[in-house]
Amino acid sequence: MSNVLRLAIVDPNDASREGLKSTLMGLDTVWLEAECSRYAFFADVLGQTNPDVGFVAMDSNPDEAMALIERVVQQYPKITILVSSSSTDGSLILRTMRAGAKEFLTQPVRPDDLATALQRISRLRFGAEGSSSTASKVITITGSTGGVGSTSLAVNLGCELAANPKNTVVVLDLDLALGDADVYLDTIPEYTLTDVAQNITRLDLTLLKRSLTKHESGLYLLPRPVQLEDSKLVSTDDLQRVISLLKATFTHLVIDTSKSFNKLDMLAMDVADHVLMVTQLDLPCLRNVVRLMMSFERNDKLKNKMRIVVNRVGQGGSAISVKKAEATLGKEVYWQLPNDFRTMIEVRNNGVPLLEHAPKAPLTQSISQLAADLLGEAPVGEVAGKSRGWLGMFGKKAGATEEPAATEG
Template identity: 30%
Template sequence: MTKHNNLQSISVRIAVKTPAVSRALEEIVSTLDGFEQQLDEKATQTDVLVLEVGDNPAKEFETVRALLEDGVVNQVFLTSAKTTTDILLPALRTGAKQFFQQPLVFQEVQQAFVDIHKERIAGEGIAVEKVSIKPGKMVSVLGAKGGVGTTTVAVNLAVSLNRLYPEKTIALVDMNRVLGEVTVFLDLQTEFNWDELVKNISRLDPAYLAKALIQSAPGLYVMPAPNSIESGSQVSSQVMKQVLETTKNSFDFVIVDAGTQVGASAFRIFSSSDTIALITTLSLPCIINVKRLLGTMRLLGSIPMNNINIIANRFEKKSAISLEDTEKMTGHSVYSTLPNDYQKTLEAINTGKPLVDVAKNSQLVKSLNKLAESLIVKEEPVVKRKSWFW
């Protein structure tokens, strides 16, 4: 980190009772140019306060709000050994800049201080070099109609990528505004969802995004849908696009469960997607819907038609409507098929497990793995970048 002598040092007050955590924070501050630990007990103002959440979090959160409102501190970092929702959710709402789970991740805390320094530099009008981050690959999974297996495909594509590329990070975003089910499919419990992000859209950055996602497996993170229908329905399409763009800039792969939505928000999502996996079954109502969807997308002109891949789910070779019939009716080729395995799929859903953990050697899992790989453009290796999630 480059030192700027014309900038006043950023003062840091460490209010942490756990000795090991306090020492770690002191070491981090000491390694950074532009920062100094504030040791003067009589000081009436500090730039950054690092506060450990203790036995009375409600009182401490109220103190944080008061300190920020009165201008006694400019930024607050919170830390705690507890990460239950009754701690984490109120902590994010206090106005605190960051929340660090204990044991501390050195790089995460260090980056938080670096970001503060960058903000100070920008405020002083000093030019800094901008770092270009190549966005991740985003695949939106859209259902031709309800009940075709959209969430099943989205969840298991994300899990397949996670197993095939363990060194990379994957975000699974549940954009199903009406009763999203991704957390049920993976047996996850959380009160966080993207409604929390849009309420604090002015604070949205990779660090804040990290706090709203739940880890399903190493490298695989889930952004749940709102718990109530009303919450999701009030979000503007522009805000949702901002959430997804931040997610793309923070992960290698992003899988979006778009449900069956085809409104303004959905088309903004699709226009930002590298690939759209349009899920259908070989039934006449579904194929008619596929034709309508393709026609609408073609008319809009904002979505390249070669980005749209029709996936025939629950495929059986003796289906009354063939793949050739489907392509003639829709005017679009069928990209891939996923074989019908109703029993194993139902078992996976009912136990909250991905299909690979229920039927590892099944033809369906093999087809999902092949589809996951084919949807990811491998023009060049994806370089693992610094992130709050690793």
């Protein structure tokens, strides 16, 4: 993602420094380049890392911090200085501004105050266009059971988003034991989620992209670990930092979860803007959706962004209609994907995205319109009814003679 502000911070107080780092982690357009616990060393840190912003917490020694600000402004005039202090004394604020600081924040730093200050700095540094850039969007895709097509949807939705030159898109394979997103793209990754998570404190934005696998479609992939035992090395804190860095780097992050709904999966759903629950029109799948939705009822935030996607609509042998499924679930079906088993087997075995292998197929067009709907863009065609997808787009019923279609994974 463009126009990310790179920060270096100095604060001798460990507690307040950790609090500031936690606050920065929640900001999409900020990357913590370096941290320092001594005023005496901070100028050297700035010289080595060359960040956009130097954040100076003054409370430990205001006089030494003031001297540091004056030195940094003279030595590194392109670095914007932001300061914080628990003191609201007018003379101190005036001195810091005269020394060259651009922003003054009161400790403890509130996230909204910090975000506003950084927005002003971004506007000065990148101009109005850069400061108004939209935040990264996270789409988390999960399944009601294995084999319902969540991975193929994640990969092909990512390719659809990446087809727009305005977007930069990455897929994160969070099925740490059995993930196979790399198979759908016919890639052999050099680095995995474990490598990135274990080295997150040493990564910058450039090194991050070098650690990802880039497909010719423009889609980036951060795959699951190679060794099964390495899946235990990724903690929720590690994943939170990886997600924050990916959000700061890409306009769209698509996360393919496992089906175990563990702590990592729940974190991926919690940080998402949209959560797509993929299911099929059979009793075991729908029963699992009911159970999961009952659990999610306790989390209003998650409940409100959860959307049901029915895959393989129109496949033979299903006695359950979409209408009956909605009655069972007590929730509208958000999207329907048509059944095209043969095409999906071909794209999976050949490692080629639908957009390349079968761009005119109803399934490809349905995923394309799904991408547009998630982004709030104008649909390609008229979509009939609230339960959208291929039936609305093409005006055909499930029993029509169109080639059957579906996603695997």
